[in-house]
Amino acid sequence: MSGLSDDQLAELFKIQRETYCRWRLGTLSNPRVGNRRRLGLLLSLLEELAHRQVNIKDWLLNAPITERLTPYELLERGRISEVAFAAASLGEARVARDPRIADCTSTFR
């Protein structure tokens, strides 16, 4: 769903790539409590992104959102709150400006 490689996903959980592969294949089904919870948070984030018109992999890796850090780099640092906040504003239609408001703005300059 994310388009990220096993290496990149493993890095988010601070586990080895082989461990992540075993999770994915179901041959290792007992991640630690923290990582089970993190898997749920990441899945919710990816489901949210899937509902928005965005290339998920491209956005995660190439769209700096704060301090020049991409969403993936923020996730590496555990800062999912900031990623979720940025994701919530993706794919929204721009609000058309009321021309009367624009006129008022120019009046008071």
Add this chain to the structure above:
Amino acid sequence: MRWPAAWGPPWSGYYDLAPLPGLLNGEDYVAKLGEACPVPTAALDGQRIAVLTVEGLEALFHRLAMNSLRFPETPMRYSVEAARVAHEVDLWERWITKCGIEDGFQEWLDELFEGQPREDAVGSVIAGSQQPTGGPRRGVLAWNYEELCAELDATACP
């Protein structure tokens, strides 16, 4: 107060009310959000009847947004924020249980996070493998709750 007749899941409408099904003695109640407000902790002694789960917090955020803004979505932002708030409260309680006072907890949250330890090939934590992220503990409440619990347990009380 009791809730409106014939009201049920998915709890559409009445967005000034938060449904509390089965709150007391198996009976259904609602909270009037317009009358909710912060109160001193002491005022709740002997008065608490329930606390919200993380999912309950998420639902509350949704109702507040619907009531104020008619914003129909339940974005992921609400679930992360609910986790952040719930984990801060849980850590706060852990701090008070350990130290007996609230002093120092917020300052501890603002200190740098030591980092999430790595796991070896069999899923065991590698001691000393943390790498500081350069950010405060407060910023990783939702993602690193378990690691913060361990750091708190290892912290000396003020």
